[in-house]
Amino acid sequence: MNRQLRTKEKIRAAAADLFIRHTVSRVTADEIASYAGMSKKTLYNHFSSKEELESEVFLHFIHDIRLQIGRLAEEDTDFLHKLQNLMRIITHVTGILSDRLIEDLQQNKRELWRMIDEERHISFVEGVTPIFRQGQQQGFIRNNIDIPFVMEMLYQNIRIISDSEFIRSSSRSLSELAPLMLDIFMNGIMEKGK
Template sequence: MPVETEETLSIIKVSIFKFAENIQISVAKERILEGAHSLFMQYGVRSVSMDDVARELAMSKKTLYLHFSNKDELVTEVVRFHMDGEMAEFGRVIESAVNAVDEIFKLAKCMREHAFRVNPSLLYDLHKYHAEAWAIFQEFKSEYLVGQIIDNIERGKQEGYYRLELNARVLAILRMEIVQMVFSDQVFPRSEFDFIEVQMQVFDHFVHGLLSEKGKQLYQEYQSQEVNNHSK
């Protein structure tokens, strides 16, 4: 066999090996992110240790530290992982919505489902103990989420379902700040308030502030359909 052919085959074998190795690393890292994400959502960030993550995944700490050098790095990557999932889910909702009210009604359902899964201490833990992860969340909130709310409000105004005098940017920023406030144990102590009920009360108040008379009628129709679907 010519020398050039042997060298080419050798390069191909090395490339295939590296490709397979990268896939294994990627799969392992994805598994860690999914497992840590589940734990953080359920218990908050501070109360979950690297030992807990390794135990949950039936993985050695050595393997865990091969992919993430410390807990702070893991938390940061989990936040990115969560944001990617949120954007994908919101994108599907927005694409399927037939109007602005349908869109915000479907987003409310997503929010309810998320509220059942999230530990109220999560944002506090990020803010106090994980600066980089908190900065990523703040950027996601101020750019992506605020942008989506602005788009929804402008769409609703054009369709006649929202009040024309609304300032979309002001209300979008207000909405995100209120969402963050709901997580505060100082404002809504868990000993006195049900977290999910507070979320839904605040959301309902916000939506009714947007709706025109035409929009209120449509929103009530969606609510009636939802009640009928649950009663079947």
């Protein structure tokens, strides 16, 4: 990796860490540059604006998750193993994204949240569909289940539990809601006794 890319990655990693800890709207470009150990001028040599950096941080995050799910889908293992690992990935991701961060994005960074939502929708459906098709072929998911419909329904459930108002009205955090929702959802589409 050349120096330019290393510097850009260092900035992106610093921003991601600060966004996770303090939320996006509370972090300034000065703080990101300082945390990355460089000048604000260097930061702006790599990113034209803080908004561009924000987008890149979350696109990179989604891309990493997409790669993890893609590798999982390609593994030579059965559906249940893949489902367990998929649940681990989702639990890990929801553990990183605090309720405060979700609320900040939805209330103060609406365009960024819209972009994140579109990207995670595409990544989720494209990545998880092959895993669920395998589950159906192996007899774990009922044959009368329409997989594309299930993917959309599951994604919409993820959207619901990641809504800041829903989280606030719930007695649970996002990191608690995700595995609970997946458990309830999966028990509804699985063959009895599987």
